Amino acid sequence: MTKLLEWVFGVSVIGAAWALVTFDLLNLRLPEAYKEVAWPMPVYLLVVFGCYSLATVGYRVATFNDCEEASKELQDQIKEAKEDLRIKGLKM
Amino acid sequence: MASRKGSQQSRGDGDKYSVLLPTYNERENLPLIVWLLVKYFGESGYEYEIIVIDDGSPDGTLEVAEQLQKIYGEDKILLRPRAKKLGLGTAYIHGIKHARGNYVFIMDADLSHHPKFIPEFIKKQREGGYDLVSGTRYRGNGGVYGWDLRRKLISRGANYVTQVLLRPGASDLTGSFRLYKKVVLESLVERCVSKGYVFQMEMIVRARQLNYTIGEVPISFVDRVYGESKLGGNEIVSFLKGLLTLFATT
Numbered sequence: 001m002t003k004l005l006e007w008v009f010g011v012s013v014i015g016a017a018w019a020l021v022t023f024d025l026l027n028l029r030l031p032e033a034y035k036e037v038a039w040p041m042p043v044y045l046l047v048v049f050g051c052y053s054l055a056t057v058g059y060r061v062a063t064f065n066d067c068e069e070a071s072k073e074l075q076d077q078i079k080e081a082k083e084d085l086r087i088k089g090l091k092m
Numbered sequence: 093m094a095s096r097k098g099s100q101q102s103r104g105d106g107d108k109y110s111v112l113l114p115t116y117n118e119r120e121n122l123p124l125i126v127w128l129l130v131k132y133f134g135e136s137g138y139e140y141e142i143i144v145i146d147d148g149s150p151d152g153t154l155e156v157a158e159q160l161q162k163i164y165g166e167d168k169i170l171l172r173p174r175a176k177k178l179g180l181g182t183a184y185i186h187g188i189k190h191a192r193g194n195y196v197f198i199m200d201a202d203l204s205h206h207p208k209f210i211p212e213f214i215k216k217q218r219e220g221g222y223d224l225v226s227g228t229r230y231r232g233n234g235g236v237y238g239w240d241l242r243r244k245l246i247s248r249g250a251n252y253v254t255q256v257l258l259r260p261g262a263s264d265l266t267g268s269f270r271l272y273k274k275v276v277l278e279s280l281v282e283r284c285v286s287k288g289y290v291f292q293m294e295m296i297v298r299a300r301q302l303n304y305t306i307g308e309v310p311i312s313f314v315d316r317v318y319g320e321s322k323l324g325g326n327e328i329v330s331f332l333k334g335l336l337t338l339f340a341t342t
Contacts, residue, residue: 003258004340053252060248065235067312074203074314081127088163090123092156 018042108139109214110193110274113201114183115144119151121202126160126169128207136211143170144201145187147177180291184281188274196272205269209311213271216307223276223304226262226296227269227311234264234310250331257339258297262306265293266331269311276304289327290334297342 001009019025021038082092111129115122126142133140144157154173161169172187188196197213199205209227217225228234230251236244254265266289272280279302284294299306 002340002342003338053256057245057248057252060230060252061241061244064230064239064244064248065233065312067235067237067314070206070235070312071237071314074206077128078124078203081124085123085127085163090156090159090163092120092123 103137103139107195108141108193109133109195109197109210109271110188110191111140111142111197111199112184112187112191113142113144113199114180114187115146115149115153115157115201116177117149117151117153118201119149119153119156122153122156123160125201125203125207126164129210130164130168132207132210136214138211138214139193141168141170141192143172143187143191145183146171146173147183148173148175179287181281181284181287184277188278188281191274194274196274196277197270198272198277199269204313204315206312206314209269209309212309216309217271220305220307222307223273224299225271225307225309226264227267228262228264228308229267229311229313230263231308232310234312236313236315238315246328250328250335254293254335257335258293258342260293260296261300262296263308265296267311267313268292269313280304286334286337287330288334289331290338293334294338294342297338301342 018038018041020028021030021034024030024035085092113122113125118125122144129140129142144154146154146157148154154171157169157171157173161171170190172190174183174186184198195214195217197210199207205227213225213227216222229236230248236247239247251263251265254260255263258265276299280295280298283298284291286294296306
């Protein structure tokens, strides 16, 4: 199954469960409280997911390692390499 | 007792590592990356060869590669040039055709990937017997140098979207510093159809589909010392198109 189909399947199952409770499709006569909680759930979950996403990406950007020493080491090695290659006969 | 010659100690364990270097206008960087590869492979004692796949660079990259071949030997530096700029996937196919290693490194030739991580890749691969080892900028002490906030934001944002949609089991999908078992690389490259960043993503996704095992090594990615970098609107759009294609087809 492709990822797209997995998502479609997952959303359908959750969507069906939500519709079932919110619109009382099977005449289960659930308490009114269930319907009141279920009704805004999709929007609520989207908002929660949106906030979680922003927080996660924000955190990852903030903690993205900056490799200062790696850059310095590379610069030093470039100098060393150029000199060594020159000695070995490389013409740049 | 094996005798040592200077810092060279041959491990003689039968494994050989082919390093594929696709190049386009890397006249300045190629000698440097080769020097670093020779240094770190030499110190580690692993058997290796470097395969330069130049796509008809107008700046004379091939000519520099020929000089390097004279300096380091034709058994260490192999040249597999092509007439013009063709895709990365075909460059790998072309490169591994005559590769004598049973393991293959792929990496950028512009010094953004540092050969000092090569022994770590090899160690990781041996630890877990992994089919492929991926260098990651996003875990452990992996990281970047020379990226502004915009670039970091785009990178992490794109990676997040990819993780949510594809759940690939690897932290860095667009990275291109990797170690593959040669047979694994061969089987993956012939199945992958995308281009650019998405090609590297597709390789990992297909690897998962085929149940190959994936290990990770944190690496530092140092932005271009010479040359210009490219991450404009076009790149982002084609990345998203490729991502959605993978989402819908794998």
